[in-house]
Amino acid sequence: MTRAGVYGESLGKVLRSDISPVLVNRSLRKSEIAITEVRSDKPEVGLSGSIPADDAYMISLKLKDYPDCEGWVEHKVKKYDVFAGATYIYDLKSNPRYVIDKPYHSIFFYVPRSALNAVAEQANATPVRHLYCPLGEAFDDPVIRHLGMSLLEAVRRPAEANQLFVDHVTMAIALHAATAYGGMQFLKTFAKGGLTQRQLKRVCDYIDANLDGTTTLEALARECGLSASHFARAFRHSTGVSPHQWLLQRRVETAKALLQVPTLTLAEVAATAGFNDASHFSRVFKSIVGESPGAWRRALS
Structure with a gap:
C-alpha cells in the first residue's frame, strides 16, 4: 500500500468494518487502484475515523440502504438517504466522514489522481483535474454498479482472483470515472486493428x-x-475475448488434456492447470464446458 492510500485494513479501521477484504490493480507503474468490501451488521455508533489528506478519490457502490445518513466534508454537514445500488464519490483531500449508527455494506474503489491520469495517458486523452463529487449526491451509474458487482466474488476469494481480471475491471472503472465525472476528452481515436x-x-x-x-x-x-x-x-x-477470458479458456484446455490421464486426481489436474483448488477449477470448467470436470472425464470412458 502507498503511504497515504486508504484501502483494505486501513479503510476498515476508519469505518470500523467487520470485514475489509481487498484487491489491488498491479498494472500501473506509478500508481494503483484498490477495491475494498466493507460491512458491519452491528456497528459501533459514532463518527467514522479521519482519513489523512490524499490526492485521491473514493468511489463507493452502496450494497445496502442507509437511511438518514449524516455526512461531513470539512465544515459542511448534510443529511440524505442512501439507497442500495447508488454510487457516491468522495474527494480524499477534504477528509470525508459520516456518522455510523446503523448496519452498512459497501464497496469502495480507491482511485488516486495519478491513476486517473495514467489511464488518461494510455487512452491518449486529456488529464483529469478533478472528479465531480458534491456532498451527498448519489449517481445512478449502471457501469459502476455492474463492474463493481463483477469484482465482488473476486474480493471475497482473493486467493482465486485472477490478476488480469482485476486489472482489466479496475482500469475500466477508472476510465469510466475519468470520462463521466472528470470530463476527460479523447485526443484521437486509436486504430481499430488488432494485434499482428x-x-x-x-x-x-x-x-x-x-x-x-x-x-x-x-x-x-x-x-x-x-x-x-x-x-x-x-x-x-x-x-x-478479453485476456482474462483467454487465460481461463487456456487453463480449461490444459485441464482437458490432463483429465485424460486416469492416474491424476482432480486436485492434481487443478493445480497443474493453474487453478487454486478443485472447487475453483470445477466452477470455471463448468462455466466454460457446461459440465463438471468429473462428468467430462467419465464421458471419455
Whole structure:
C-alpha cells in the first residue's frame, strides 16, 4: 500500500468494518487502484475515523440502504438517504466522514489522481483535474454498479482472483470515472486493428507459460510494446475475448488434456492447470464446458 492510500485494513479501521477484504490493480507503474468490501451488521455508533489528506478519490457502490445518513466534508454537514445500488464519490483531500449508527455494506474503489491520469495517458486523452463529487449526491451509474458487482466474488476469494481480471475491471472503472465525472476528452481515436500475428503468438505463448494467473495486464502489453488499455482492445479485436477470458479458456484446455490421464486426481489436474483448488477449477470448467470436470472425464470412458 502507498503511504497515504486508504484501502483494505486501513479503510476498515476508519469505518470500523467487520470485514475489509481487498484487491489491488498491479498494472500501473506509478500508481494503483484498490477495491475494498466493507460491512458491519452491528456497528459501533459514532463518527467514522479521519482519513489523512490524499490526492485521491473514493468511489463507493452502496450494497445496502442507509437511511438518514449524516455526512461531513470539512465544515459542511448534510443529511440524505442512501439507497442500495447508488454510487457516491468522495474527494480524499477534504477528509470525508459520516456518522455510523446503523448496519452498512459497501464497496469502495480507491482511485488516486495519478491513476486517473495514467489511464488518461494510455487512452491518449486529456488529464483529469478533478472528479465531480458534491456532498451527498448519489449517481445512478449502471457501469459502476455492474463492474463493481463483477469484482465482488473476486474480493471475497482473493486467493482465486485472477490478476488480469482485476486489472482489466479496475482500469475500466477508472476510465469510466475519468470520462463521466472528470470530463476527460479523447485526443484521437486509436486504430481499430488488432494485434499482428507475431504479437498475438508472443502474448499467447506468454499466457501458456504463466497459467497460474499471476501475470498482469501490463506484463502482457509489454510483450507487444503497447499500453495496457491499447493492448486490451487490440487483443479482444484479434481473439474476440478479453485476456482474462483467454487465460481461463487456456487453463480449461490444459485441464482437458490432463483429465485424460486416469492416474491424476482432480486436485492434481487443478493445480497443474493453474487453478487454486478443485472447487475453483470445477466452477470455471463448468462455466466454460457446461459440465463438471468429473462428468467430462467419465464421458471419455
